[in-house]
Amino acid sequence: MQHDPAVITGICRAVELAIERAVRLSPGTATQLQGLHPLDVAIHCTEPTISIFAFIDAAGMVKLASYRETKPTVAIEATWRDFGKLATAADPAAALINGDIKISGDTAALLQVQRVISDLDVDWEAPLVDALGPLLGHQIANIVRAIVHGTKSTHRRVKRQLSEFILEEGRLSPSAGELDAFFSDIDDLVLRADRVESRLTRLKKRVSTLVETVK
């Protein structure tokens, strides 16, 4: 599939603006970002082939581009599907290691930038939905969120919030072990739900092919 550079460029601009807005609200981040210049991250997606480059300019602004010739500090490469899997993985670290996502170059730099950006409160959803519509926009926002925050840290945050909630309410104070068990149950549940969902999709497909043949 041939993609349209104008579309990718539009997405880049939208995300860039979203980050810009968030950075403006968090002045400390701008300085931290400036400290990371020159940093170039290349994200290569195959099937369909789309590359997006994120870099930090001298003023500490995060810039995105669909074409760039500067040698990247670090490159991430995967199929669209694998990026998707990463976005929905219960354990992105495992997805990274076991999946087919290739990371080359200076991974430490990637972690640094992730640390800075993941503290930012960026509204990924709105600009991407604006640019791409609700379906694709939402899906890509999920991927971006997963790359930037890592589902793991979201998990951790949920975990913390939940345990705070539980403690505050004083109803019960489970041990860390209990909580862990609780969360791995949830993970299992999510996994099972995923499996059920894909079975449903398969079934739906079979039904519709059956209907077609009967017709």
Place this chain on the structure above:
Amino acid sequence: MNTQDNQSDETTDFGFEQVKKGEKAGRVREVFDSVADQYDVMNDLMSGGLHRLWKRFTIELSAVRSGQTVLDIAGGTGDLAAKFSKLVGNDGNVILADINAAMLSVGRDRLIDKGALNNISVVQADAQFLPFEDNSIDCITIAFGLRNVTDKDTALRSMHRVLKPGGRLLVLEFSKPTSPLLSKIYDAYSFAALPIMGKLIADDADSYRYLAESIRKHPDQDTLLDMVEDAGFVDCRYHNMTGGIVAVHRGIKG
């Protein structure tokens, strides 16, 4: 414009009209004299803001670095020049060139407003006869300008001459939509809607009719690619954008 041209009976296209080669530049000038003030607003309106993305991708393809010299020919009101000015920094140079004094003067004002003039020089020049030294420029861009030039081959050769070896040319121009359906919609839009918008906003339907017609007369992707190659460029390729409504051609001076 040289006088020889004026006397020649050879004709060229001016939109869908045929005019004497010597007359085209004057007619094109009238068009841009008349649209200069409203040009930026119309650009946004007519393309729904898309021209910004087309230009942005063109700038990405330029891979311009700090310290370089960039020429934006047919640069009009200077929006590419302003972007390049940031990229080349204080050690670099940007030349905003156009044949039309009215466009350049709007451009100059705009650049002053943006505080971007310190590394930009503004030069009135014809793309066919660039008044710059051979091998002096790292990158040349011409955005939505080539179709207005009387002799495109002469212009491309002139750009080749002033580029440094390894230097890069980028031509951003309307082209041929790749799907027949899009082509039809686009025709309807540009022949019916553009002149009306032009009339309503800039009170100038004729100029916008010329713009629509000149787009159709412009060589398609592959023809322009051949022309860029014939002018001596190597590593030539193009990228379609928005379904081929525009394309950006790239050539390198070997």
